Amino acid sequence: MKRIAIVVIAMLAATQFGAAQEPAPRVIEITAKRFEFNPKQITLKRGEPVTIRLVSADRAHGLFVKPLGVDLDADDGKPAQITITPNASGTFPAICDHYCGSGHGNMKMTVTVE
Numbered sequence: 001m002k003r004i005a006i007v008v009i010a011m012l013a014a015t016q017f018g019a020a021q022e023p024a025p026r027v028i029e030i031t032a033k034r035f036e037f038n039p040k041q042i043t044l045k046r047g048e049p050v051t052i053r054l055v056s057a058d059r060a061h062g063l064f065v066k067p068l069g070v071d072l073d074a075d076d077g078k079p080a081q082i083t084i085t086p087n088a089s090g091t092f093p094a095i096c097d098h099y100c101g102s103g104h105g106n107m108k109m110t111v112t113v114e
């Protein structure tokens with residue numbers, strides 16, 4: 001059992017090392033707190049990989065951008081992230097899809113892909 005664990009760790013390490021050879025995608029950090037996102041607007045480039053990182057400053061929040069396949073859930077101290085390559089231009093609404101209190105329905109931002 002231990003040997004299997006070591007092999008798995010070695011394989012993961014090799015994967016990480018391989019990934020390090022590629023240029024790292026740009027990271028955009030979005031902070032969520034009751035009841036807003038900061039920033040309220042981000043701009044991505046079509047065809048360019050980007051890592052979107054959601055950090056919560058208080059409680060559980062979501063970041064959902066359906067056309068871009070972004071569906072993140074973050075909690076205080078537990079950020080979440082996803083790397084995407086947008087393949088469609090446009091302006092897309094992003095919402096919190098995790099009920100977080102009275103102002104939840106106003107928790108929106110905009111993602112522009114150009």
Ligand SMILES: [Cu+2]
Pocket residue numbers: 061062096097098099100101104105107
């Ligand atoms: Cu919410």
